[in-house]
Amino acid sequence: MKEHNHCQYDVTIVGSGPSGTVLAYELAQQGCKVLIIEKNKLPRSKVCAGGITVRASLLLPFDFSQIVEDVIYGARLSYNFKLKKTRIYDKPLAYTVMREKFDYHLVSRACEAGVTLVEGVEARHIDVDRDRVLVRTKSDTFSSSVLVGADGSNSVVVQSLGLKQGFEYGLALNSHISLDKDKALEWDGLLGLDLGIPGGYAWVFPKQDCLSVGAGGSFRVARRLKPSVTRLIQAYNLGSVDPRLIRGHLMPLRRAKTPLSHPRVLLVGDAAGLIDPLSGEGIYYALKSSYLASGAIMRFIKGEAADLRDYEAAVDNELMPDLKAARTIQKINSAAPYLFSHLLNENDRVWRAFCRLLRGEKTYVDIKNFLSPPLRLIFRYF
Ligand SMILES: Cc1cc2nc3c(=O)[nH]c(=O)nc-3n(C[C@H](O)[C@H](O)[C@H](O)COP(=O)(O)OP(=O)(O)OC[C@H]3O[C@@H](n4cnc5c(N)ncnc54)[C@H](O)[C@@H]3O)c2cc1C
Structure with a gap:
């Protein structure tokens, strides 16, 4: 050695x-x-x-x-996969x-x-x-x-x-979904945040030609995370993702x-x-x-x-x-x-x-x- x-x-x-x-x-x-x-x-x-x-x-x-x-200015806020409101701020909040x-x-x-x-x-x-x-x-x-x-x-x-x-330890999962240009434009500048998971949330983060869709929270809600990702994908009609490609990390x-x-x-x-x-x-x-x-x-x-x-x-x-x-x-x-x-x-x-x-x-x-x-x-x- x-x-x-x-x-x-x-x-x-x-x-x-x-x-x-x-x-x-x-x-x-x-x-x-x-x-x-x-x-x-x-x-x-x-x-x-x-x-x-x-x-x-x-x-x-x-x-x-x-x-x-992408530069984020606002969010689509949903609760249990039902859209409540889209909120916009007048300055950038985040970058993806x-x-x-x-x-x-x-x-x-x-x-x-x-x-x-x-x-x-x-x-x-x-x-x-x-x-x-x-x-x-x-x-x-x-x-x-x-x-x-x-x-x-x-x-x-x-x-x-x-x-x-x-x-x-908490747990978070993420997946990437490819999108056509028109659908991608609908998410330009916007996060998706679903706040129905107690102590956690599911998200959509827009990228140039795909979306990151995931969910995270404490171990208590670990079993809800993967179903939340698939339900958010369905709720926004984003296509589908192979559950094996939803990857997680502690x-x-x-x-x-x-x-x-x-x-x-x-x-x-x-x-x-x-x-x-x-x-x-x-x-x-x-x-x-x-x-x-x-x-x-x-x-x-x-x-x-x-x-x-x-x-x-x-x-x-x-x-x-x-x-x-x-x-x-x-x-x-x-x-x-x-x-x-x-x-x-x-x-x-x-x-x-x-x-x-x-x-x-x-x-x-x-x-x-x-x-x-x-x-x-x-x-x-x-
Ligand atoms: C699903 C999910 C989504 C997330 N989303 C966000 C987000 O949107 N925004 C945000 O701010 N945070 C997010 N986070 C958290 C974020 O990813 C981490 O906090 C961040 O990466 C921490 O950076 P780090 O440099 O400490 O560690 P890491 O980025 O994990 O880097 C550690 C590095 O060490 C290397 N390494 C590990 N073991 C060894 C070894 N034995 N020898 C040599 N190299 C080694 C690894 O290969 C890696 O390159 C998310 C986490 C998860 C799980």
């Missing part, structure tokens, strides 16, 4: 999704020698609806307009992308910034020494000063270091205080369980956690911090209050999906708050604070 020169890299990142590539880019910009190890050959596919909210897009350090499939193109775009920008990519190589085990971290693959061992687990929901870094306590959800770092290792994105429990949006938190990680890693490398543990505190302070508020809203939605759907359909302030959340002009904590005192009490009990 070969060992790649001792501490040849300052930082090794396992995984080339949005969290790993944007972190790699940021670190390379600050003069670090960075290696990404990716188990798939790129571009690789990824089970995802491909929605990049405006708040997530604002965190990207480079342009991605050339791979945007094909994940294989989007992730390849990000990794290409990172490589242009000087990051080394080793693709088609799976990290199998992690060992942490006093002054370095070793990543073992089938035929090599890579050594660096710091290691980042950006390897998604089945993270080998999490498993190797026993950092898994305190995660819960969504790890972190609770506050769950460990995310070791003296020389930290976790970002899905590996850290940083996913919005209400919407399933993960890319925004993947990027947010990457920026927090980059600060902690630079302080450690420059000798300003003894280890990477202040990353965990930063996640707890800056991301967890919002994720906790989102979790509470998700529980309210679980208990009363009709109320949730009704408010979004009929209450302009709720609709505007939702839009401003997607645009990054409001947080879940703002929404919680904005609710009238009796409703705010609900947050105490969920």
Whole structure:
């Protein structure tokens, strides 16, 4: 087994999704020698609806307009597959992308910034020494000063270091449906959101020549998800999909205080369980956690911090209050999906708050604070 020169890299990142590539880019910009190890050959596919909210897009350090499939301005809102209302906002809410193109775009920008990519190589085990971290693959061992687990929901870094306590799991499914041009035009700029699943929802996300149709929610509603996808396809007369092509993935959800770092290792994105429990949006938190990680890693490398543990505190302070508020809203939605759907359909302030959340002009904590005192009490009990 070969060992790649001792501490040849300052930082090794396992995984080339949005969290790993944007972190790699940021670190390379600050003069670090960075290696990404990716188990798939790129571009690789990824089970995802491909929605990049405006708040997530604002965190990207480079342009991605050339791979945007559609710009979203509104939504067709349905409840139990009956259309209630189409709502439009006066500014963009989100962009849609094909994940294989989007992730390849990000990794290409990172490589242009000087990051080394080793693709088609799976990290199998992690060992942490006093002054370095070793990543073992089938035929090599890579050594660096710091290691980042950006390897998604089945993270080998999490498993190797026993950092898994305190995660819960949601589930989401997605499929792609090809469309003729006229039908595709009917969805131009519009999401489809069916809010009849307690604590979850089914969606349509428009792309240039196809639609992503899927559903997600907590494990309690797992059995409803696949039938919801097929019913939404029927409700909008979108044709049919082979049920075997409806692909699913677990969504790890972190609770506050769950460990995310070791003296020389930290976790970002899905590996850290940083996913919005209400919407399933993960890319925004993947990027947010990457920026927090980059600060902690630079302080450690420059000798300003003894280890990477202040990353965990930063996640707890800056991301967890919002994720906790989102979790509470998700529980309210679980208990009363009709109320949730009704408010979004009929209450302009709720609709505007939702839009401003997607645009990054409001947080879940703002929404919680904005609710009238009796409703705010609900947050105490969920
Ligand atoms: C059905 C579904 C729909 C979704 N829709 C949206 C959406 O519309 N918008 C949104 O914001 N979020 C969505 N999400 C969540 C989003 O996909 C994730 O939050 C996001 O991809 C997290 O990015 P990441 O970089 O942390 O991990 P990932 O994107 O999962 O990247 C991890 C990378 O690590 C690699 N890897 C894994 N193990 C190893 C290993 N041992 N060695 C080397 N490499 C390894 C993988 O191949 C992969 O490239 C959805 C999720 C699901 C399941």
